[in-house]
Amino acid sequence: xxxxxxxxxxxxxxxxILDAALELFNERGTAAVTTNHVAARAGISPxxxxxxxxxxxxxxxxxxxxxxxxxxxxxxGDEADVMDVTPAELLRRLAAGAALSHRYAFLSRELLGLxxxxxxxxxxxxxxxxxxxxxxxxxxxRWRSAGVIRPLDDQGIADLIQALWVIAETWLALGELxxxxxxxxxxxxxxxxxxxxxxxPARSExxxx
Amino acid sequence: xxxxxxxxxxxxxxxxILDAALELFNERGTAAVTTNHVAARAGISPxxxxxxxxxxxxxxxxxxxxxxxxxxxxxxGDEADVMDVTPAELLRRLAAGAALSHRYAFLSRELLGLxxxxxxxxxxxxxxxxxxxxxxxxxxxRWRSAGVIRPLDDQGIADLIQALWVIAETWLALGELxxxxxxxxxxxxxxxxxxxxxxxPARSExxxx
DNA sequence: CTCTAATTAGAGTGGATACTCTAATTAGAG
DNA sequence: CTCTAATTAGAGTATCCACTCTAATTAGAG
Numbered sequence: 001x002x003x004x005x006x007x008x009x010x011x012x013x014x015x016x017i018l019d020a021a022l023e024l025f026n027e028r029g030t031a032a033v034t035t036n037h038v039a040a041r042a043g044i045s046p047x048x049x050x051x052x053x054x055x056x057x058x059x060x061x062x063x064x065x066x067x068x069x070x071x072x073x074x075x076x077g078d079e080a081d082v083m084d085v086t087p088a089e090l091l092r093r094l095a096a097g098a099a100l101s102h103r104y105a106f107l108s109r110e111l112l113g114l115x116x117x118x119x120x121x122x123x124x125x126x127x128x129x130x131x132x133x134x135x136x137x138x139x140x141x142r143w144r145s146a147g148v149i150r151p152l153d154d155q156g157i158a159d160l161i162q163a164l165w166v167i168a169e170t171w172l173a174l175g176e177l178x179x180x181x182x183x184x185x186x187x188x189x190x191x192x193x194x195x196x197x198x199x200x201p202a203r204s205e206x207x208x209x
Numbered sequence: 210x211x212x213x214x215x216x217x218x219x220x221x222x223x224x225x226i227l228d229a230a231l232e233l234f235n236e237r238g239t240a241a242v243t244t245n246h247v248a249a250r251a252g253i254s255p256x257x258x259x260x261x262x263x264x265x266x267x268x269x270x271x272x273x274x275x276x277x278x279x280x281x282x283x284x285x286g287d288e289a290d291v292m293d294v295t296p297a298e299l300l301r302r303l304a305a306g307a308a309l310s311h312r313y314a315f316l317s318r319e320l321l322g323l324x325x326x327x328x329x330x331x332x333x334x335x336x337x338x339x340x341x342x343x344x345x346x347x348x349x350x351r352w353r354s355a356g357v358i359r360p361l362d363d364q365g366i367a368d369l370i371q372a373l374w375v376i377a378e379t380w381l382a383l384g385e386l387x388x389x390x391x392x393x394x395x396x397x398x399x400x401x402x403x404x405x406x407x408x409x410p411a412r413s414e415x416x417x418x
Numbered sequence: 419c420t421c422t423a424a425t426t427a428g429a430g431t432g433g434a435t436a437c438t439c440t441a442a443t444t445a446g447a448g
Numbered sequence: 449c450t451c452t453a454a455t456t457a458g459a460g461t462a463t464c465c466a467c468t469c470t471a472a473t474t475a476g477a478g
Contacts, residue, residue, distance in 0.1 A: 214454095214455095215453095215454065215455095216454075216455080222455080222456085253456075253457085254456065254457045254458055255457090255458080256456070256457060256458065256459090257455075257456050257457070257458095260454090260455070260456070261455095
């Protein structure tokens with residue numbers, strides 16, 4: 001349906017639904033949360049919830065869109081600028097993404113399962129992922145030709161990117177299980193231990209542009 | 210409850226429940242599968258299912274125990290033998306674990322979420338994980354003192370292990386999303402790209418024991 | 419102010435679900 | 449064969465949930 005609010009109080013209602021859903025999903029997991037729970041926490045009637053969203057899946061998709069959009073912003077901007085990102089900057093951004101993942105904790109835990117049962121969500125995810133890996137891949141190739149990283153064949157580059165991606169996506173949720181508190185620095189160290197051995201000492205300056 | 214079957218036909222019943230549940234969980238995800246579905250696929254009555262298991266969570270826990278047990282077997286044996294595992298052998302075993310993960314695909318997708326909502330399961334997982342990382346950690350330290358890998362401080366070793374663990378746990382499920390078929394060799398390559406840079410050329414022979 | 423469309427409440431419905439209970443059946447010991 | 453305990457079937461229950469419908473209320477244009 002994707003109804004669009006016209007008044008500002010309506011926007012507040014729609015947003016309150018999303019906020020309430022996010023809170024509850026993070027606390028109890030999507031499976032244990034019903035639309036009635038969400039409506040109650042949002043302080044509205046169940047009927048009103050269905051006025052704004054056609055079902056629970058749509059709420060989940062909307063939350064995912066919020067997450068993906070925020071993530072996307074980190075990588076938006078001049079294509080050229082993006083391509084000037086240094087390895088250190090990449091690690092910083094990937095680790096920063098973890099802060100986002102923390103806000104949408106339920107996605108870190110459940111995304112794979114959700115994708116398995118919601119083809120619509122799966123399609124959205126696939127699109128995002130494809131764009132992202134393409135960017136990273138291009139970036140890594142650029143590093144290679146600039147002599148920033150050790151020479152690697154294309155397969156090696158793809159694997160390296162994939163390894164970093166997997167870690168960036170999962171370290172937070174997996175780390176939380178260890179009981180000890182998890183900080184952004186931990187994620188960055190984890191990523192660095194993978195990437196660092198491939199970095200070459202700077203020769204002079206990377207030829208910019 | 211953990212009822213133990215006495216007759217062999219009873220064992221078959223209990224196992225059929227587990228098999229049916231595993232199939233259905235892998236196909237549709239745990240949330241979409243009811244105890245009635247499981248009983249139907251197993252070809253028994255709902256009442257009979259509740260004779261053997263107290264609820265759905267217990268079935269899930271039992272399946273996880275099966276998975277964890279099979280995994281554990283790969284690393285059982287003489288402590289000394291385990292400590293003689295080479296990096297290449299480690300990669301092989303980690304990748305072999307992926308075959309197991311494939312059989313229990315629903316766990317690859319849902320484990321983090323399940324752990325979040327089932328404290329009992331979470332405790333079991335924590336125990337397994339602790340043992341496992343302790344083993345890997347000891348192994349890596351041994352490699353370090355034997356000159357098999359580059360010298361790393363303890364934090365570095367822990368990070369390296371954690372990175373490998375994260376990838377081993379997740380690459381399969383994440384890879385399946387890319388549409389292209391996923392093979393065990395892919396996982397091994399992914400793990401190798403992380404571990405390889407830390408390997409030193411063999412000096413002579415690792416002093417055994 | 420008035421009229422229309424947007425928004426909201428809240429009761430209600432059909433269906434499913436987890437789980438229980440009782441009674442029937444079977445297996446195996448002696 | 450007989451007796452007991454294990455096993456199984458299947459109907460039944462209380463609950464809950466997703467979602468709908470109608471009617472009330474509000475917001476804003478003119």
